[in-house]
Amino acid sequence: MSKSDEKIPIDSVLLLPDGKGINKAYIDIILQEEIPVLCINQNNKKKKLISFKVLCDNNENFWQQSGSWKYFLSSEDFGKIKEKSAVKTGDWELERPKKTAAANKEKKAEKGYGDELEKFAEMSVEDKANHLAFDKSQLDMLLSKTGDDKAVAEALVNSTKDAALINHLVFEEALHVIDEEAKKLTQSIVDNTHEMVKSSVQLMSEEFLNNNLMNTLVEKSNGTIVQHMTRVFLNGVAFLSYFNNLVSTSSAIQKLRISFVDKYRKFYHSLLPGFPADNIILERVFMGGMRAIPPDMLNKWSVGFLIHDIGKASAVEYHEGEATYDRDIVIEHVKLGYKSVMSKTNYPIEASLITGYHHEYYGDPSGYGYFRAYLKQFKKQNPEAKQEYCITYDVNPIMDFKALAYFPAKVLEIIDVYDSVTDPNRVYHDAMTPKEALVMMREEFIEKHHKLDAILFDIFADFISEKQKALK
Ligand SMILES: [Fe+2]
Numbered sequence: 525m526s527k528s529d530e531k532i533p534i535d536s537v538l539l540l541p542d543g544k545g546i547n548k549a550y551i552d553i554i555l556q557e558e559i560p561v562l563c564i565n566q567n568n569k570k571k572k573l574i575s576f577k578v579l580c581d582n583n584e585n586f587w588q589q590s591g592s593w594k595y596f597l598s599s600e601d602f603g604k605i606k607e608k609s610a611v612k613t614g615d616w617e618l619e620r621p622k623k624t625a626a627a628n629k630e631k632k633a634e635k636g637y638g639d640e641l642e643k644f645a646e647m648s649v650e651d652k653a654n655h656l657a658f659d660k661s662q663l664d665m666l667l668s669k670t671g672d673d674k675a676v677a678e679a680l681v682n683s684t685k686d687a688a689l690i691n692h693l694v695f696e697e698a699l700h701v702i703d704e705e706a707k708k709l710t711q712s713i714v715d716n717t718h719e720m721v722k723s724s725v726q727l728m729s730e731e732f733l734n735n736n737l738m739n740t741l742v743e744k745s746n747g748t749i750v751q752h753m754t755r756v757f758l759n760g761v762a763f764l765s766y767f768n769n770l771v772s773t774s775s776a777i778q779k780l781r782i783s784f785v786d787k788y789r790k791f792y793h794s795l796l797p798g799f800p801a802d803n804i805i806l807e808r809v810f811m812g813g814m815r816a817i818p819p820d821m822l823n824k825w826s827v828g829f830l831i832h833d834i835g836k837a838s839a840v841e842y843h844e845g846e847a848t849y850d851r852d853i854v855i856e857h858v859k860l861g862y863k864s865v866m867s868k869t870n871y872p873i874e875a876s877l878i879t880g881y882h883h884e885y886y887g888d889p890s891g892y893g894y895f896r897a898y899l900k901q902f903k904k905q906n907p908e909a910k911q912e913y914c915i916t917y918d919v920n921p922i923m924d925f926k927a928l929a930y931f932p933a934k935v936l937e938i939i940d941v942y943d944s945v946t947d948p949n950r951v952y953h954d955a956m957t958p959k960e961a962l963v964m965m966r967e968e969f970i971e972k973h974h975k976l977d978a979i980l981f982d983i984f985a986d987f988i989s990e991k992q993k994a995l996k
């Protein structure tokens with residue numbers, strides 16, 4: 525036994541032969557971190573400290589084979605693995621890719637923003653703005669025609685993709701100049717993006733977006749970040765339009781009110797423990813009551829959906845690469861996004877809040893973002909003050925800490941997680957089917973942890989199920 529073997533404590537954790545206690549996510553971390561395994565021969569008590577990876581290369585399931593050797597991890601390492609895994613499962617969006625040589629090779633051929641970025645990189649800001657105006661005119665032309673699903677989906681995907689790429693490029697430029705200059709530089713892009721988004725929202729409120737068609741078109745672009753941004757925007761807008769129809773044309777709110785006590789009270793009481801249980805009613809969940817989103821608000825929120833991950837600009841290499849999971853870099857995309865939308869552009873405040881608050885998870889430790897940081901500060905200064913509502917539609921109550929969450933950010937969290945687990949490009953895990961994704965999200969993000977919003981999630985699940993039915 526070498527000297528280093530002695531460092532392994534006696535209370536080491538056994539890697540059970542049936543795989544209990546050790547799952548796939550743990551193994552990926554063990555491999556990434558190059559964690560060693562203590563091998564003990566049960567016959568002669570001989571010990572060896574060997575890298576898990578070396579053993580794995582030799583036999584993929586070595587610890588599950590019966591034989592004279594048993595395998596152990598130190599308690600300290602096991603704790604580290606568990607902690608890393610918890611952080612990772614809390615952030616599906618940015619999980620590291622699984623290492624398989626073939627998949628990695630394929631992956632390397634792609635860049636976060638794809639080949640099309642070059643085309644726009646060569647254009648002046650004015651030309652970029654004109655391009656967005658052209659995209660908008662294409663959308664407007666389709667507004668008067670009806671029935672051509674393919675043309676509508678194509679125009680929506682193209683304009684969203686273009687806007688995501690153009691915004692990314694102009695933001696990168698804007699980061700290098702002082703705020704005042706940056707605002708001037710980005711103004712024509714801000715205006716044209718806003719106009720293009722308005723037309724998309726209008727078009728989508730009239731057409732039922734065929735998801736399969738949309739996904740096929742999105743995949744034509746080979747940048748994974750731009751694909752994510754395109755799908756999230758289009759699904760987000762489609763969901764808000766579904767939400768508006770639901771709350772304005774059916775007895776949905778009445779139904780919710782009837783089922784509230786049995787189905788939701790416990791969930792929301794855990795978020796607002798300072799109130800007696802019978803005070804937890806639908807009007808306390810949605811400040812001002814659940815209602816349709818007015819058009820101007822809808823447009824501003826949709827702009828926020830489109831640029832929500834704009835902060836990934838500074839670390840594309842990381843977000844698309846194979847580096848070990850780094851929570852600081854992951855958090856950085858929210859910080860950078862929020863700050864740059866706020867200070868380098870004249871995008872509405874709604875859009876910057878969405879960028880900065882889209883991973884809050886109702887304060888769950890696996891989430892992150894600006895809201896929790898500001899709330900902590902506020903609580904320190906106002907120890908008596910308490911949040912009276914779960915969700916607000918409006919900017920002021922979220923800025924004044926009257927509510928725990930901002931409506932569009934809670935919607936975006938759901939769309940974001942759903943997109944990431946159903947994303948066909950993730951090589952870290954196989955893409956889930958819509959049904960699998962909804963089951964997993966309910967279990968992990970609603971029942972086990974109160975991260976997503978329970979009512980909004982149920983509406984989202986109906987939205988996805990109806991889309992699926994429409995495809996059959
Ligand atoms: Fe994000």
Ligand SMILES: [Fe+2]
Pocket residue numbers: 617752756832833940
């Ligand atoms: Fe995202």
